[in-house]
Amino acid sequence: MWLPTFATDRIVRRRPEWRAKPLATITAAAGACRIAAVNRAGQDCGIAPGMTLADARALVPDLVAVTATPTEDGHALTRLAEWCMRYTPWVAVDATNLDGGALWLDVTGCAHLFGGEGRLLRDLEARLAAFGFAARAAVADTPGAAWAWARFAVLRTADDGIVPPGMHRARIAELPVAGLRLAPDLVETLHSLGLRRIGDLYPIPRAALAARFGRFVLHRLDQALGTMPEPISPLAEPPAQQAVLAFPEPIITAAGIAAAVQRLVENLCDTLAQQALGARRLVLSCYRSDGRIASRTIGTSAPTRDPAHLFRLFREHLGEIDPGFGIDVMALAATEVAPLAPSQASLGPASDATAHELTHLVDVLGTRLGHAQVRRLAARASHIPERAVARVSAGTAPAAPEWPVGERPLRLLPHPEPIDVTAPVPDGPPLQFVWRRRTHRVARAMGPERICGEWWRDDAKLRDYYHVEDNAGCRFWVYREDLYRPDRAARWYLHGLFA
Amino acid sequence: MASPKSTAIAALRRQLTMGDALAPAPRVTRLGIAAIDAALPWGGLPGGAIHEVTGPESDGAATGFCTTLLARLSAGTRPVLWVTANDDLYAPGLAAFGLSPERLIVVRARRTAETFWTIEEALRCRSLAAVLGEVRGLTRTVARRLQLVARGSGVTAVLLRHDEDDAFANAVTRWHVVSARRDDAAEDDSNARWRVDLVRCRGRIHGEEGYVARWLIEWRAATGDFGVVADLRDRPDRPAPTRMAR
Numbered sequence: 001m002w003l004p005t006f007a008t009d010r011i012v013r014r015r016p017e018w019r020a021k022p023l024a025t026i027t028a029a030a031g032a033c034r035i036a037a038v039n040r041a042g043q044d045c046g047i048a049p050g051m052t053l054a055d056a057r058a059l060v061p062d063l064v065a066v067t068a069t070p071t072e073d074g075h076a077l078t079r080l081a082e083w084c085m086r087y088t089p090w091v092a093v094d095a096t097n098l099d100g101g102a103l104w105l106d107v108t109g110c111a112h113l114f115g116g117e118g119r120l121l122r123d124l125e126a127r128l129a130a131f132g133f134a135a136r137a138a139v140a141d142t143p144g145a146a147w148a149w150a151r152f153a154v155l156r157t158a159d160d161g162i163v164p165p166g167m168h169r170a171r172i173a174e175l176p177v178a179g180l181r182l183a184p185d186l187v188e189t190l191h192s193l194g195l196r197r198i199g200d201l202y203p204i205p206r207a208a209l210a211a212r213f214g215r216f217v218l219h220r221l222d223q224a225l226g227t228m229p230e231p232i233s234p235l236a237e238p239p240a241q242q243a244v245l246a247f248p249e250p251i252i253t254a255a256g257i258a259a260a261v262q263r264l265v266e267n268l269c270d271t272l273a274q275q276a277l278g279a280r281r282l283v284l285s286c287y288r289s290d291g292r293i294a295s296r297t298i299g300t301s302a303p304t305r306d307p308a309h310l311f312r313l314f315r316e317h318l319g320e321i322d323p324g325f326g327i328d329v330m331a332l333a334a335t336e337v338a339p340l341a342p343s344q345a346s347l348g349p350a351s352d353a354t355a356h357e358l359t360h361l362v363d364v365l366g367t368r369l370g371h372a373q374v375r376r377l378a379a380r381a382s383h384i385p386e387r388a389v390a391r392v393s394a395g396t397a398p399a400a401p402e403w404p405v406g407e408r409p410l411r412l413l414p415h416p417e418p419i420d421v422t423a424p425v426p427d428g429p430p431l432q433f434v435w436r437r438r439t440h441r442v443a444r445a446m447g448p449e450r451i452c453g454e455w456w457r458d459d460a461k462l463r464d465y466y467h468v469e470d471n472a473g474c475r476f477w478v479y480r481e482d483l484y485r486p487d488r489a490a491r492w493y494l495h496g497l498f499a
Numbered sequence: 500m501a502s503p504k505s506t507a508i509a510a511l512r513r514q515l516t517m518g519d520a521l522a523p524a525p526r527v528t529r530l531g532i533a534a535i536d537a538a539l540p541w542g543g544l545p546g547g548a549i550h551e552v553t554g555p556e557s558d559g560a561a562t563g564f565c566t567t568l569l570a571r572l573s574a575g576t577r578p579v580l581w582v583t584a585n586d587d588l589y590a591p592g593l594a595a596f597g598l599s600p601e602r603l604i605v606v607r608a609r610r611t612a613e614t615f616w617t618i619e620e621a622l623r624c625r626s627l628a629a630v631l632g633e634v635r636g637l638t639r640t641v642a643r644r645l646q647l648v649a650r651g652s653g654v655t656a657v658l659l660r661h662d663e664d665d666a667f668a669n670a671v672t673r674w675h676v677v678s679a680r681r682d683d684a685a686e687d688d689s690n691a692r693w694r695v696d697l698v699r700c701r702g703r704i705h706g707e708e709g710y711v712a713r714w715l716i717e718w719r720a721a722t723g724d725f726g727v728v729a730d731l732r733d734r735p736d737r738p739a740p741t742r743m744a745r
Contacts, residue, residue, distance in 0.1 A: 357626040358578060358604075364620055365606055373607040377590035377600040389590045394604050407689055407720070408591035410559050410566060436557065443680065446689070473678035473692060474558045496589060499563020499596065499691050499718065 001084075001124070001137040002150040006101035007073050008039035011066055013132045022060045025068035026053050036068040037100065040134065077101045080133075081235050086287045086329045087120060089239055092232045094147075102150075104143060104232045111139075113244060118159045131291055137161050141168045143232060144224030148172045148179025148198065169225055173199025180220040186213065198224070239333030241277065243267040250289045250326025257286075257321060257330075261314050262307075264332040269305040278303025278340030284314060286321055287329040294321050298367055301374075301395025302359045303338035309360050313367045362394045379403055383451060385412060385495065406449060407467055409477045409496030416493035419478065427484040429466045435494050440470035451479075467498065475499070526653065528571050534727045535695070538712045539672070540702040544568065547653040548671040549646050553698075555677065556661040560693045563596060563718065564676040565659050567725075569629055570597035572655055577628035580604045580621045582614055584633050597723060611636050615645070622648040622656055629655040635662055642669040673699040679715055689720040692728065 003009070008023050022042035026033045033053035045060045056063055077093055081103050084091045088110040094102035107120060114120040117139050128135040138149035138161040145168035152175040155161050163171050172179060175198050178187045190213070195201060201209065201221055210218045222228035243264045251257060261284065272279060280303055285295040296317040304310065366374045375391040379402060382388050388403075389412075420434040429445035446467040453460025463479040470476070475498035481491045526546035529536050536543050544550060550568070554561025573579045579602060581588065586607045590600040606621075608614040611634075618632040622645065637660065646669040649656045658670070675696040696710040697703075705711045715728040 355626075357624055361580075361621060361624040361626075362604065365617055369606065369608060369613060369617065375605050375607075377588070377593075377603065377605060379590070385589075391605075403591040403594050408595065409589055410562050410592035410596070411587045412589035412592075413587055414585065438557070467689070469681075471680060472558075473680040474560070475678065475691060496592075497557070497559035497562070498592070499559040499566070499693075 001103045001105060001135055002147075003077075003080075003101040003103075003128075003133055003135050005037065005039050005134050006077065007037040007068060008042075009133045010073065010076055012039070018064055021062065021064055022047065023064045023066070024053075024056060026065050027068045033065075036070075073101065077103070078235070082293060083287070083291055084124075085236070085285070086244075086331065087114065087124065089236075089242060089333070090232070090234045092234050102147070106232065106234075107139065113246070117162050121159075121161050139163065140171075141165055142224055142226040143230050144181065144220065145172050145226075147181055148175050148224060152176055152179045172224060173197060173202065177201065180217065180224055182217065182220060186217065189213065190217075239283070239335045240337045241268060241271050241275075241279075241334040242331055243271065243333075244329065244331045246329045247327070250323075250328050252323045252326045254318065257323065257327065258315070258318055260327075260330050261318065261332070262311050264330060265307045265310045265314070268332050268334060269307045269310065272305040272334065272337065272340075273342070276339060276342055277334075277337040278305050279310070279334040279336070280338050281334070281336035282310065282314075283333045283335050284317075285331045285333070286323070286327045287331070288324040289326045289328050290324055292324065294323075294327075296321060299336075299363075299371055300359075301362045301366060301371070301393055303340040304359070304363075305340060306356075306360075309363065312360075313363055316364075316367050359395055366394075382454070384454060385451070387454075407446075407498075410499045411497040412477075413495060413497075416479070416495045419492050419494045421478075421480075421490070421492040423490070426486075426490060427464075427480075430468060430478065430492065433468075433478065433492065433494070435476070440468075440472075440474070440476070442468045443471040443473075444469045448480075465495070528574075528655075530568070530571055532714075532716060532725045532727060534714060535697075535712075535716075538697060538703075539700065544572070544655070545671055546572075546655045547650050549642065549649055549656045549658060549669055551658050551660060551670040551673040553660045553673070553675050558678050560678040560691070561659060561661075561676045563691065564674065564693065564695065565631055565657055566593055566596040566598050567718075568657055569603075569631055572629040572657075573598065573602050574628070575599065575602070578602050578604060578626065579629045579631065580606060580627055582606045582608055582617050582621070582630070582632040584608065584614065584635070595720070595723070596718075615641050618645060618656065618658075619648055622654045623652055625652050625654060627654050629657060631657045631659060633659045633661075635660070639669075645669070670699065671701045672697065675710070691718045691720075692716070693718070 007025050011023060012019050020041060022045050024038040024042050024047060025036045027036045035047060035049050035051045035053065035056055037049060038047045042060065042063065047056045047059060053065055081091045081093050084103060084105055088105050088107050090106035092104040094104055107117065111117040111120050114123055121137050121139065124137055125135050136150045136155055138146045138153065140146040140149055140163035145163060149161065149163055149172065153160065177190045177195060177198055179198055206218060219228065223230045245260055245264055251260060279300065281297065281299045283295055283297050285293055287293055298313045362374055374394045376394045378390045378392045380388055380390040417435065421430040422432050423430045429447060430442055432439060432441045448464035448466055451463045451465060453462060461481055462483060463481055465477060465479040468476050468478055476494055477496035477498065478492060478494050481493065484490060525548065527541045527543040528546065529543035552561050552565050569579045581603060583605060588605055593600055606617050608617045614632060614634055618630055621627060621630040637658065645656055675698050677694050679692045679694040681692050693716055695714045695716055697712045698710050699705060700711045703711045717726050717728050719726060
């Protein structure tokens with residue numbers, strides 16, 4: 001899909017009163033202001049990109065000139081590409097960037113969802129025109145052929161944009177050689193030799209073509225004809241599974257959205273069941289009629305394809321979706337899937353049902369509180385107390401771990417808290433300490449247990465841990481950092497509470 | 500002379516107690532400390548109800564008592580869920596009290612509303628043996644709500660409270676647990692001694708001292724079990740060990 005006047009169309013979207021006027025964007029290069037892009041009215045007056053501003057002003061005195069913003073144009077094109085994902089998940093921004101903006105849409109297997117390729121193109125062009133973007137779209141077997149057809153074919157109706165399957169070689173033969181995505185100087189060279197149409201290149205022996213014009217021309221020709229594959233890397237990785245629902249009328253009510261999500265979830269779960277897959281991460285994208293996209297993501301702790309459960313997870317988020325002036329299309333994509341064996345009604349013990357109920361609870365809690373807040377505790381091989389416990393996903397039960405030997409507190413403060421300590425001997429246990437503005441007199445102390453830092457970490461400091469009991473019976477885990485040095489006061493910390 | 504109104508109220512009261520009696524007998528979990536089990540009318544902790552445990556935040560005793568309760572309720576096989584505010588639970592310490600961390604799901608809820616929502620959602624999940632919530636600012640309505648959910652699903656709720664506000668009648672039992680001083684220096688240093696007050700218990704009347712029963716129990720680290728040091732019920736109330744304050 002080619003957007004010949006993308007840069008100027010963006011400006012007109014902000015300043016509608018300039019629509020009919022000659023309008024150009026300019027860049028300062030080599031000491032002169034040159035035209036970077038020009039709108040339709042300007043082109044009709046004879047202005048072309050590459051002219052100096054002075055020359056253009058000579059042709060059209062009331063030319064509106066605006067400084068070009070290529071970076072913003074690039075961002076806008078990417079946003080437009082995201083919007084185009086309503087048609088197909090496989091969308092990419094054209095990197096050749098010879099003129100205006102261009103997008104690739106791989107509509108293989110998607111066109112029938114919109115009533116065929118012709119209706120898809122009509123819909124696409126109509127919507128873009130409503131946004132204020134002039135677009136020329138073409139569908140062909142190869143990206144190269146579609147590129148040439150979009151730029152150089154005569155397109156009276158949207159159906160003209162379709163090159164029937166297998167016909168691309170014959171159709172593009174009539175188009176100028178510039179349709180092969182060649183640099184202007186190469187086109188010039190070909191023209192000077194009388195090779196004006198792509199078809200003129202067909203009879204020339206490949207070796208001669210390569211020797212004369214370099215491999216690039218041959219490369220582009222092969223890509224256009226489909227003898228050389230041309231991979232398109234999509235904007236986002238296409239989801240593993242997706243369900244799409246397009247509405248005849250934009251929906252706006254909460255009840256409508258909920259019903260649509262319910263149907264999407266059911267459709268997606270059917271597809272997943274056929275392939276013995278379960279979803280781990282789902283993205284719900286709502287394409288609003290004003291061109292914005294509202295999306296919500298949910299994750300599950302274990303692969304699932306239970307529609308009731310997934311719908312329950314989405315219900316938490318439905319209130320946050322702003323329908324704006326209505327939602328045209330909703331897509332539910334499973335961006336992360338994992339194998340899930342077909343389930344069978346259980347006859348045996350209810351342990352399976354128990355596990356299911358628990359994972360559902362974990363998902364519900366994780367959706368609301370954040371999955372990082374719902375955790376199980378697992379052992380990690382480290383003798384540093386705070387590193388000996390890992391917080392792992394609650395979805396799967398870890399194996400019975402081996403815990404470090406030695407007495408360990410019941411609560412370990414997230415950050416050791418500094419305490420003021422009175423100790424009779426510098427490297428002995430404390431006599432009394434002040435923690436949270438309260439003085440604790442130590443009745444008994446056990447230790448020290450010396451824990452060395454891990455030498456491969458920067459913050460490796462030695463700690464001497466004492467298990468102290470104050471005269472009320474409360475028991476604490478305190479430590480002194482580093483070895484005793486006469487020139488420096490010892491630093492003490494309270495790290496944990498014993499029961 | 501009773502007015503017709505008060506007779507009607509009395510009749511309704513009787514019906515209410517009858518209703519309670521007709522409810523299916525809850526699953527009872529024994530604490531494994533014979534003296535305490537004997538003091539509870541059910542012979543242990545009844546399931547599908549709320550139990551409250553209070554104690555100061557800077558004292559690990561209440562946490563230790565809760566861990567023990569959860570370990571008993573889990574019975575080593577059933578999962579339990581712990582809703583914490585500070586995320587400071589330490590798995591090796593929990594394991595020492597018999598609560599195996601692979602059976603434990605820890606949920607961190609920062610706000611009060613999230614805490615109560617999490618407890619309520621978890622109480623609905625019958626796969627859990629128990630839900631422990633570290634709560635603050637419990638209100639009568641919330642307590643009533645949690646009680647209804649717990650009764651419906653049969654999952655036991657343990658509420659650990661550090662703010663010792665007024666108790667709510669919804670809790671079947673209410674405990675106050677603090678660390679206690681050990682006097683003889685000859686004892687094993689790693690043992691812990693707690694003073695456990697059964698402050699309130701449905702079906703039991705508390706005395707003038709403000710508690711139903713009081714024990715001094717000791718957790719023996721070497722064997723991982725409890726022993727009752729003293730049954731303090733009939734003794735004259737000893738002054739609680741005082742803490743020095745600045």
